[in-house]
Amino acid sequence: MAEWLQIESLSAGYGEAVILHDVSLALPQGQTLALLGRNGAGKTTLINTIAGATRQHAGRIRLNGVALHSLHSYARAAAGVAWVPQERDIFKSLTVLENLTAVARPGAWTPARVFELFPRLAERQRNMGHQLSGGEQQMLAVGRALVLNPKLLLLDEPLEGLAPIIVQELLQAIARITSEEGLSAVIVEQHPQAILAISHHAAVLDQGRVIHAGPALELLNQSALLDHLLGMSLRKD
Amino acid sequence: MSDLVLTCEHLVKRFGGIHATDQVSLQIPRGARHALIGPNGAGKTTLINLLTGVLTPTKGRIHLRGEDISKLPPHERVRRGLVRTFQINQLFEGLTPLQTLAMTLSQQRGQGARWWQALGHSPDLNLRCEQLLAQFHLTKVMNHCTHELPYGKRRLLEMAIALACEPRVLLLDEPAAGVPAGEREELLQTVAALPVDVSVVLIEHDMDLVFSFAHRITVLVQGAVLTEGPPAEIAADPRVREVYLGHGDQHG
Numbered sequence: 378m379a380e381w382l383q384i385e386s387l388s389a390g391y392g393e394a395v396i397l398h399d400v401s402l403a404l405p406q407g408q409t410l411a412l413l414g415r416n417g418a419g420k421t422t423l424i425n426t427i428a429g430a431t432r433q434h435a436g437r438i439r440l441n442g443v444a445l446h447s448l449h450s451y452a453r454a455a456a457g458v459a460w461v462p463q464e465r466d467i468f469k470s471l472t473v474l475e476n477l478t479a480v481a482r483p484g485a486w487t488p489a490r491v492f493e494l495f496p497r498l499a500e501r502q503r504n505m506g507h508q509l510s511g512g513e514q515q516m517l518a519v520g521r522a523l524v525l526n527p528k529l530l531l532l533d534e535p536l537e538g539l540a541p542i543i544v545q546e547l548l549q550a551i552a553r554i555t556s557e558e559g560l561s562a563v564i565v566e567q568h569p570q571a572i573l574a575i576s577h578h579a580a581v582l583d584q585g586r587v588i589h590a591g592p593a594l595e596l597l598n599q600s601a602l603l604d605h606l607l608g609m610s611l612r613k614d
Numbered sequence: 615m616s617d618l619v620l621t622c623e624h625l626v627k628r629f630g631g632i633h634a635t636d637q638v639s640l641q642i643p644r645g646a647r648h649a650l651i652g653p654n655g656a657g658k659t660t661l662i663n664l665l666t667g668v669l670t671p672t673k674g675r676i677h678l679r680g681e682d683i684s685k686l687p688p689h690e691r692v693r694r695g696l697v698r699t700f701q702i703n704q705l706f707e708g709l710t711p712l713q714t715l716a717m718t719l720s721q722q723r724g725q726g727a728r729w730w731q732a733l734g735h736s737p738d739l740n741l742r743c744e745q746l747l748a749q750f751h752l753t754k755v756m757n758h759c760t761h762e763l764p765y766g767k768r769r770l771l772e773m774a775i776a777l778a779c780e781p782r783v784l785l786l787d788e789p790a791a792g793v794p795a796g797e798r799e800e801l802l803q804t805v806a807a808l809p810v811d812v813s814v815v816l817i818e819h820d821m822d823l824v825f826s827f828a829h830r831i832t833v834l835v836q837g838a839v840l841t842e843g844p845p846a847e848i849a850a851d852p853r854v855r856e857v858y859l860g861h862g863d864q865h866g
Contacts, residue, residue, distance in 0.1 A: 416764040416794045463792075497655055508629065511701050511788075512654025512819075537792055538701070540653045541821055542860035567794050608796040 381406035381561050382427075382529055387436030389426040395434055396422040397585045404578060406441075409555050409562045411572045411593055414582035415608050420565040421463055423582065424531045427563065428460040429453045440529055457528030461535055463565075465518040469506035473498055476506060476517055477524050484526025485558060491520035494550055495543075511538040519547065523554075530554075530562040536571065548575050569607060573597040581606045617643045619813045620665070620696065620783045625674035627657075627664055627837075634660040635671070636837035642783060646813040649828035651848075653858050657837040658817045659701060662785050666698050667691050679782065695782030699772045699789060701817075707761040711752045711771050714760065715743050718778040742778075749807070750774040751800055766797025770804060783813045790820045802826070821859070825849065833858065 380403040390396040396419050404410045412420045425431045427438055429450030438445040443456050454460075468476050477488040492499035495516040501509060509517065515538050522530055532551075536544050552575040555562050566572040573579055576593035589596070589606055596603055620642040627635035634657045642648055650658050663669040665676060667688040676684045678696050686694075706714050719739050747753045750770040755763055760771065769789055776784055786805070793801050802823055808814055818824050824831065825845050832842040833854050841851055848854055855861060 415796050416766065497653070501655065504632075510655045510659060511791075516654065534792065538654070538788065538819060540819055540858055542858055543654060544819075545860045567792065567798075569795055607794075 380404065381408075381441055382410075382563070383437070383439040384427070385437045387423075387426065387438065388434040389422065389431045389436075390434065391422075391431060395585070396431075397426060400436070400582075400585070400587055402580055402587065402590065404561050404563065406561055407555055407559045408577040409551065409564060409575065409593075411569070411576035411579045412563055412565045412582065413569050413572075413579060413607060418582040419585040420582055421533055422585070424460070424533050424563060424565055425462075427453075427529075428458060428462075428531055430460075454525065458531065459522035459525040459527035459529070460531045461518045461522045461533060463533040463537075465514045467506045467509075467514050467517050467521065472503055472505055473509070473517055474502040476521055480521055481524040482526050486523040486526050488520075488524060491523055494523075494546070495520060497543075512540060512543070515539055516543070527560065530560060532562060532564045532566075534565055534567060536566060536568060544571065548572075551575060569603060570597065573603075619644050619646070620676075620678055620815075622665065622676045623674055625661070625664055625676070626672045627660055627669060628672045633837045635664060638674075638834070638837070638839055640832065642813050642815060644782075644813060645810050646815070647827055647829045648814065649816045649818065649824045649831045650834060651818070651824060651831060651858060652834035652840070656834040658834055659787060660837075661834065662698060662787055662815075662817065665785065666696060692779055695780065696785070697776045697779045697781035697783070698785040699776050699787055701787045701791060703768050703772050705760050705768060705771060705775075707759075709760055710757050711747060711760065711763075711767075711774070712743060712756040714771065715746050715774060715778050718775050719743060722779055746774045746778055749777075750804055764794075764797060766793045766801055769793055769801060773804065777808070777812075781812055783815065784808065786814060786816045786818075788817055788819065790818060790823050 382404040384400060384402045387400040388395055388398055400423060414420050422431055426433060433446060440456060445453050445456060471479060474488060477491060481488060497513060498516050498520060501513060519535055548571060551562060554560055564572055573593045573596055579591060579593040579596045580587055581589040618641050623639050625635050625638045638661060652658055664671050667686060675682060678694055683691055719742055747756050750773060752770060752774060755767055773789060789805060790798060790801055805827060816827060828845055831845055831848040833840040833848060835857055840853060
């Protein structure tokens with residue numbers, strides 16, 4: 378299958394600091410990549426770099442043939458990149474519905490469909506962003522990315538702060554959306570088991586470099602390797 | 615009843631037409647390990663904000679060790695032993711863990727205006743700083759600037775600050791949120807090892823943490839108490855599975 382997202386020899390960071398070194402990854406259309414690694418490994422920097430929010434020093438990023446690396450972040454959004462940042466960054470002075478309608482683009486995902494996925498947001502649609510709980514803001518950030526009707530969904534810790542039942546629903550929804558609608562997703566997550574179970578591919582970063590890349594299920598079934606890669610053993614002072 | 619440290623009766627908080635907290639009553643005894651769970655937007659953080667004085671209740675009363683604290687400002691509640699941590703870290707980014715804890719302890723002991731003199735001159739305060747740093751696995755990073763610390767260490771520092779305030783009741787708002795897998799075990803063990811005489815109320819969506827920690831669980835839904843009971847009872851309650859746990863959860 379042709380690669381939908383292609384990252385080649387990417388080096389990037391903030392200011393003069395280089396965080397990512399020579400990162401190469403590829404992802405076919407309709408598939409999901411789980412991005413794992415210890416704290417400070419460069420996972421968020423990689424997501425932010427695809428979105429165009431860091432300083433790129435070298436390398437190429439292509440999405441469906443479009444050279445993202447030469448585009449500003451707003452042009453990457455127009456090219457089909459939707460980004461759910463770790464901080465959620467919803468519009469706090471707009472209502473839930475306005476948060477969705479302000480960015481919606483034509484396509485299968487509408488505010489009404491987001492409300493079907495997250496009924497809690499439907500109940501809160503007239504409330505302002507700043508009146509939402511942490512978990513509700515998380516739902517809204519994911520919903521706002523979906524109504525962009527993107528080609529690529531970048532999710533930075535999308536499960537954080539969500540109730541277990543919502544986590545299950547969101548994981549199922551991500552798996553369904555990617556396979557049925559030809560949408561690809563790159564997901565950073567602190568719960569490796571949960572995210573590997575619905576992903577096709579896994580990549581583990583350490584100190585800004587890819588130290589493991591392969592099928593997600595293979596990594597899920599090798600718990601000792603997973604623990605080793607993520608440094609799960611208790612570190613004592 | 616003298617064993618009860620924190621109680622609230624028929625607590626109500628309305629924001630316009632929304633009942634964020636709806637007739638909530640809680641009884642927290644000394645040494646409690648109590649968890650507060652519920653769907654997103656159920657009013658868990660609002661309840662913590664009411665208990666700690668960040669928000670004023672529309673109706674209802676809050677008592678700490680028999681004293682009505684309903685109208686006291688947050689800092690007076692902290693002085694009386696009602697201390698919290700936050701869902702999103704609220705730290706002194708430019709200070710080190712050692713400086714942060716020394717400042718907190720100095721303030722707690724009425725030496726806030728001259729804490730830099732006290733540090734190193736007060737063996738008692740130094741000892742307590744060392745104890746807290748060790749207890750929260752911060753000794754190795756005690757001289758690192760807080761903004762440089764890994765996220766798990768930052769969560770631990772937030773808890774260390776709370777414990778430096780000598781709480782009778784500690785309210786932990788999602789302490790495991792955002793903590794990576796490799797740093798999670800350290801945090802879970804630290805929460806489990808909190809002093810037994812401190813009552814702990816925990817808000818958390820990490821069910822491994824909730825069910826290993828809590829002796830009693832209150833489930834909030836739409837601002838009101840749906841049910842309360844021991845973990846096994848809560849895990850088996852079909853209403854709780856329906857609105858919160860879902861059916862894939864292994865607990866119970």
